[in-house]
Amino acid sequence: MSEGCETLVDADAIPEGLRSREQWVCWRVKERDGKDTKVPVIPGDGDFASATDAETWRSFGTAVQYAGTREADGVGFVFTEEDSFVGVDLDDCRDPDTGLPDEDAQDIVVTLESFTEVSPSGTGFHVILQGELPGDRSRKGSVEMYETARFFTMTGDRVEGTPATVKQRQDALEEVYEAYLAPETDTTTSSESTNASPGDDAGGSKTEVTESGGDVDLSDEELLERAQNASNGEKFERLWRGSTAGYESQSEADMALCCLLAFWTGGDRARMDELFRRSGLIREKWDEVHYADGSTYGEKTIERAISSTSEFYEPDSYTGMEASTVDSGSAEVTDSNSQAGRSDAHLAERNRLLSERIDELETKLEEKENRIKELEKNVEKFRTPNE
Known part of the structure; x- marks a missing residue:
């Protein structure tokens, strides 16, 4: 010093x-x-x-x-x-x-x-x-x-x-x-993208994904939109609004949202913190120091969410129509559409795995909460004299 x-x-x-x-x-x-x-x-x-x-x-x-x-x-x-x-x-x-x-x-x-x-x-x-x-x-x-x-x-x-x-x-x-700092834009135009209809993700934001701690090069609004439209988007949207329905405590809801944010941000701690502060779950407790090492409740929640997340958002490059816009009755599907379909299926599978992981974590948290309640009951019995 x-x-x-x-x-x-x-x-x-x-x-x-x-x-x-x-x-x-x-x-x-x-x-x-x-x-x-x-x-x-x-x-x-x-x-x-x-x-x-x-x-x-x-x-x-x-x-x-x-x-x-x-x-x-x-x-x-x-x-x-x-x-x-x-x-x-x-x-x-x-x-x-x-x-x-x-x-x-x-x-x-x-x-x-x-x-x-x-x-x-x-x-x-x-x-x-x-x-x-x-x-x-x-x-x-x-x-x-x-x-x-x-x-x-x-x-x-x-x-x-x-x-x-x-x-x-x-x-x-x-x-x-x-x-x-501004998100990069891929302005490359391909023959496939010229056939894209309005609303297609063709020639859109360029996405770079690295291991945990790397940048997902999407604007916050783009990231939130993808999270809400994913297979587990309904759960994300409920948590984002601040709903704790289905959770024993808000702390469990905080952890669930942070696990989702860990996935979508590529495990970027700073960005997870920024996004969580915009959610309906934010409260004063987030910045309170709760640990002997000086960590706040929010810092430790983010740390645990990242450590419990084994998969991170890793989208393939979309060139052409999104799978959702492909005409299923069409006799001919372009290579770009097939690629988009595979990418979307890949992402859906990752989201499914993440959802299962969150459900597993929620179950463990619930079991821990029940054990604590049981211990409290035993302590209370010990303190109460036998009549």
């Missing part, structure tokens, strides 16, 4: 527009799943803080003072819906020895032209500006953008040549978002 607040943050270099707001926390490094994670803590008492609970935030001065006691590893600024600040996080893009950025990072920093600092690791940058994110995506590759419910570790180690203040840069933000 650093020896003194002056090594944790250059207080004078932090823009006044940020310093004047009581949206500051401290942070400590905690190991989770074998990786170091920066956990927010309350300046002053060291209890766990939350990026969605204003009661755990303090003034900049209080945060710096507490970090200076070496009870924390640094200070952080919380982004909220009440302010116009946007944070752009660029990871693994700076040579810590030479200070030189890679090509993409340099392009982003120059384009945004607002307060930019070196991250605590020395291998990345934080750009703070004023504006509004133009879309639902917040992460792609090593580029992340947030405007609410997140905190940035702050160093005040300003990058030479960048503004010392936070600038209003909406146009530049939209330009960078479009170039680095």
Whole structure:
């Protein structure tokens, strides 16, 4: 841990527009799943803080003072819906020895032209500006953008040549978002796609799927539409609306929805969190710290959902009509239609397996709940004197 607040943050270099707001926390490094994670803590008492609970935030001065006691590893600024600040996080893009950025990072920093600092690791940058994110995506590759419910570790180690203040840069933000975060569109036109009827998924969004933790390159609305139209879409839609019907507790419903989101997002933790916050199941408990390692209820639910999901969304490339639009009475079906049919059948089978896995998990949760109730009854009998 650093020896003194002056090594944790250059207080004078932090823009006044940020310093004047009581949206500051401290942070400590905690190991989770074998990786170091920066956990927010309350300046002053060291209890766990939350990026969605204003009661755990303090003034900049209080945060710096507490970090200076070496009870924390640094200070952080919380982004909220009440302010116009946007944070752009660029990871693994700076040579810590030479200070030189890679090509993409340099392009982003120059384009945004607002307060930019070196991250605590020395291998990345934080750009703070004023504006509004133009879309639902917040992460792609090593580029992340947030405007609410997140905190940035702050160093005040300003990058030479960048503004010392936070600038209003909406146009530049939209330009960078479009170039680095917006979903890619496959504009290739084939002879099959020219025969597609309105509503066909021909020449549509290009989808990249990797193993757990990778990007499913669909917009949130496209992803939700596919989830709702899948073979288990009715269950997804009920959970998405916030219905807990059929579940012993909301926690079980939370887990069921997270398992579905794990499948559709390719196990992308950050995107699962963002989507869950849009669902009808979101509640204050999601951001409450429930575990000794500092994990929140939401973080642990996502972690368990991913670990219990063995299949992830892996669509084939659709070129031509979707299987649902094929005329079953037609004497001739094109190769592209056959391919779409096979793809749709493949996806339906994956959804069926996922649904079975969720049902299995729900049964296990129910059995666990019953065991707990039985134990509680036994404890109560033990406490009650025999008459």
